[in-house]
Amino acid sequence: MKAFILALQFLTRFYIPIQVDFSDKNLRHSLFFFPWVGLLMGYLLTIPFRIISKQEIAALLVLILWIAFTGGMHLDGLSDMADGFFSNKEKDKILEIMKDSRVGAFGVISLILILLSKYVLLSQASLTFYSLPGVLAGARFANSLIIGTFPPARPDGMGRMLQKTKPLPYILVSGILLLVYLFFMDRKLLLVLLVQVLVVGITSFISLKKIDGVTGDNYGANVELAEAFGLLVLGLV
Template sequence: MASGFLTLISFFTRIPVGRKIMYSEENFKKSLSLYTLMGAVIGLILALIYMVFANIRITFVRGLVLTMAYVAVTGGIHLDGATDTSDGLFSGRTGDRVFEIMSDSHIGAFGVICLVMILLSQFVFFSYADMSACMMMPVVGRASLTASCYNKKYAKKTKGMGTLFVESMTLQVVAANMAILAALIIVLPNSAVLAAACFASLVSAVFISGWVEGRIGGMTGDTCGFVTEMTQIIFMILVLFLKG
């Protein structure tokens, strides 16, 4: 499990793990129960940066630094998926043409719009939210993804990096990730606000993935990134709204 968790860190972040990780499908599948915990690692880094800039008078500086830090730590992996998905799903095309657009290395107009919206949302959120909310943002995004992939199939005919992830989301894996999410909510300040925002985000993720499934017949690695980033935006908005 520990080796699998390090594999998750090496796959989905740019955090150095200190040694060469030997990939194993079995270890990867087992480690998916800790996928939300990986989000907590990212969140902890954001929380530490927040503490450094906690007393700065111009909060937009903190927002900018945290936004850049999130992109740097994650390597923009979900941002890339979100932009590709936006280009494909909003292109007006159907069938395999959607997958061709999503696989194109060039970014289109809808991808640019999506990227700007995500980064701007993060900038505003990190500028005004407290440390607990900043830490929970990547946690909620990853917990929501596990819920949204449950009982879904991989949409593409050819197998990709997201195949094992999507098709390994069993009820047990989702339950383990929800337990991690609940534990973090309980120990952090403003638990009521975080719990309400998390619940609504989880529901939103399921609806978004259902819409994606209706369009392309399932989930892919790119759509996983799309669900993660969209859910995080929903969480951000709800936290700021509920706190007033």
């Protein structure tokens, strides 16, 4: 229970008045629940589509709630990564830019593109009851794989904090259970998950080349990109 609560506190802005220690054990176990927190958020986000008949209006409300649920945490990571990676600087300068709280031109462009893409895809795609939960769960599982396998770029950042707990076995077990769930709920979501894993893998290899690892900003960007590409796959199939 502590691990699930920690995952909720880590990934969402839901009010949970329970204190959980950020110990290695709790962090390691919490990574098991990352996809399932995404699944929970996804089911909550399907509600507007059930009560609002006009899909474009529902899509706008869903997008606002989506940002509210996470506090824009992943969007912040995407904008920081865009500013750093498109600066064409050396590793140390890229890391400095990514750590800067100010948002540059590339960061603003990335935010506009990702939000516009999500809105268009939400307002046009034929979504089943399981589609959006599957997209959010898949994005967080794909990102968890990166957390468990790619080296952190900073000696004291979020990547180091999470990876030193050695969470990969818990991530893999969670992934197997997620595959079973998606298989029985909506098999199209297996293709979505495959694309999401490929997307975060590509962006993480680019990060490995540029800054010798991944950071918390990369994790946030991975989630945003995986969600957008997941919606794109649903729109295409």
